[in-house]
Amino acid sequence: MDVDPELIAYIVSMVLGILSIVLGDKYVKYKQKFADTEKVTVKISAALKAISDAIADDRITPEEEKAIVEHWKNVIK
Numbered sequence: 001m002d003v004d005p006e007l008i009a010y011i012v013s014m015v016l017g018i019l020s021i022v023l024g025d026k027y028v029k030y031k032q033k034f035a036d037t038e039k040v041t042v043k044i045s046a047a048l049k050a051i052s053d054a055i056a057d058d059r060i061t062p063e064e065e066k067a068i069v070e071h072w073k074n075v076i077k
Contacts, residue, residue, distance in 0.1 A: 040075070047071035 050071045054064035 043071070043075045047075050 054060045
């Protein structure tokens with residue numbers, strides 16, 4: 001039984017095409033999730049920095065308190 005090389009190439013091309021569609025869609029989805037995670041990490045970092053700056057002198061002023069609350073509200077959103 002002879003196997004036609006063109007038939008094998010056609011089947012392999014179809015399989016690779018289907019894989020590229022499926023994996024390409026997942027790549028876009030997970031790339032966006034990673035970008036969203038990165039944004040949340042930056043917001044948490046800013047909130048923790050605000051807390052760190054506020055407690056550096058062992059006292060939290062009303063302005064520092066407002067800044068801390070605003071940073072954490074931003075994280076929660």
